Amino acid sequence: MGRRAAVWVALGLLQLVVVLTLALAGPDDSPHRAPIRIVASPVVAAALVDTANALDGTPFSARPLATAAQARASVTSGRSVAAVVVDLRNEKDVLYLASANGEDLNRAIVREVALVEGAYGRRADVRDLVRADAGDTDHQRVYLLTGLAVATGLVVAMVSTWRRGPRSETLAAGARRLVVNGAAAVVVGGVLAAYASHSYGTGLAVWWLVAALAIFAVSSATYALESLFGVVGIGVAITVLVLAAAPLVTAAHPLLLPQPWAAITPWLPHGAALAAGTSQAYFGADQVVRPLAVLVAWSVLAVLTSIVARRERLRAATT
16 A cells, blocks of 8 residues: 555545544533523622633623613624523513524523522523424524535535646636536525525525635635645645534534534634524524634635745745
8 A cells, every 4th residue: 555545545534533432422411601591680690601611611601781672683693692580579580592493502502591590599591582494493404404515515625636636736727616616606695595495594695605715615625735735735625624624424413512613613604504504494694704704714825825925936946
């Protein structure tokens, strides 16, 4: 077996081991810094926020709000995953959730909120503000679309490499590769967007933008790694992107992923696409700007990396 073949086999085995390990381990039982909001009198709210943020494992990132209407709006827009409204005139408080966030996450939040409430001798009634579609309790269709976008980006890059080689030696060739990349992202992204728009009954344009940017970000990142490492860059890209997206195997909410994935997933292409898709599917388009910006940043940095790598190769060849 040649050295290059051995490297490919090793990379494939590494991916398989990590994916299987995550699939068997499953998500964590507690969330990681889940954004929640608390409405109560200033003194009570301050105490509850401090208690929630001091829980072992930091399951919550709690902040106070002034009114119950603000709390409901925070959950329905996706800015927070839960909100507790405390009224000391009543025996029970109200815990607002969104079943669209998934059963596992909500179950974990209810359990952790009960710990905070129990410390003060309180209980909470649970109310669902954003119901999941039938058959999509854990937004599985968004996970599927995200996985297809990542896979498409990798396939586009590999087909281009097979036909034209791992590197573009001229600016014109690099520009043509980017045009082909963009065209594939637009066409395949449009197909995925049409399915998502029909499935969730939401606008086509945002879905199209999310899918196309996800495909372009993944394929251009693969090109960038090929510019740095040659054909081996495909193996590096597959390893990085597959290992980074391995938590998709569990279909767990990102807030339930084990560390370090819980922290880094929102800043990776598949995590950004997942966040934007979930927001568009259930919470409106208010929360898609940040994940779309992440996808744009990946695309821009990848293109710049390819340009700089080509310049350095030319400089090295002339010295």
